[in-house]
Amino acid sequence: MSVIEVTDLRKAYAGRPAVDGVSFAVEEGEIFGVLGPNGAGKTTTVECVEGLRVPDSGRVRVTGLDPVADHERVAQVLGAQLQESRLQPKLTVREALELYAAFYPRPVDWRPLAERLGLQEKLTTRFAKLSGGQKQRLFIALALIGDPRVVVLDELTTGLDPRARRDTWELIEDIRANGVTVLLVTHFMEEAQRLCDRIAVIDKGRVAALDTPAGLIRRSAGATVISFTPSTPLEDRELNTLPALVAVENKDGRITLSGTDDTVNAVLSLLARHHITAHQLRVTDATLDDAFLDLTEASA
Ligand SMILES: Nc1ncnc2c1ncn2[C@@H]1O[C@H](COP(=O)(O)OP(=O)(O)OP(=O)(O)O)[C@@H](O)[C@H]1O
Structure with missing residues (x-):
């Protein structure tokens, strides 16, 4: 009840x-x-x-x-x-x-x-x-x-x-x-x-x-976040065309992308194609913080 x-x-x-x-x-x-x-x-x-x-x-x-x-x-x-x-x-x-x-x-x-x-x-x-x-x-x-x-x-x-x-x-x-x-x-x-x-x-x-908190995170468009520092710089143009990309940030040579697992797989292939090493590679789930911003902005 x-x-x-x-x-x-x-x-x-x-x-x-x-x-x-x-x-x-x-x-x-x-x-x-x-x-x-x-x-x-x-x-x-x-x-x-x-x-x-x-x-x-x-x-x-x-x-x-x-x-x-x-x-x-x-x-x-x-x-x-x-x-x-x-x-x-x-x-x-x-x-x-x-x-x-x-x-x-x-x-x-x-x-x-x-x-x-x-x-x-x-x-x-x-x-x-x-x-x-x-x-x-x-x-x-x-x-x-x-x-x-x-x-x-x-x-x-x-x-x-x-x-x-x-x-x-x-x-x-x-x-x-x-x-x-x-x-x-x-x-x-x-x-x-x-x-x-x-x-x-x-x-x-x-x-x-x-x-549920997990459900809210799943609904948010950028549910997976990948960050790394490439051994040689990557062009923004190449990053911007990744599939299911929600956001990209390039700060002092460190790149953070949010999207789906497809975005992560595509960026890993891109790095392999260019023989670029990803230093300090991290793949994390988005937090409720990310989902909250997404959900409240979406209804703005
Ligand atoms: N007694 C009141 N008289 C006039 N306006 C009010 C009154 N109480 C709340 N409001 C207005 O109603 C809206 C919602 O306020 P409320 O306090 O319910 O929001 P809230 O989500 O709890 O905000 P906060 O997180 O800032 O506490 C706000 O625009 C607020 O200014």
């Missing part, structure tokens, strides 16, 4: 569409990513799912409930990440956990939750004195305290150093392993590629693509 269903969602601000016909469904136990450039409509979409904004039209359901009409019941099944400004700076970690546990009829015991999130040493620390990573872990704890079936995490790792970001990824995987469905809004391709089962790429208020 779909835990979240969004069908033809529309929302405009002062007549300007921010979300313009978005549809997707999130299945139980998934980590579902919402990815898109600034201003694409991601936050508006997830805030409609949380019942914080009222859609102009379309249908949103969370475990079959309408987030606006059934707000109270949706709040019991959906854990939302708090915005930083909502927490009193003088509140200690323990006070915040106890306070938020009191909002729910069947909260989880906050002690093991704090331990799982590495907050047990910080229980008497005031919110304002926590590091960025510790604040994020507290937000995750508060989102989980009501024992939700689904959590919405919006830009959770923005501003964290790479170590703290990786720790947070492990926590998100841990949340899913405990049976909670995750809706994750992110700007970070690496994060989306590593964590998400499926991703909706949102651009200009619409779903530009919806697929």
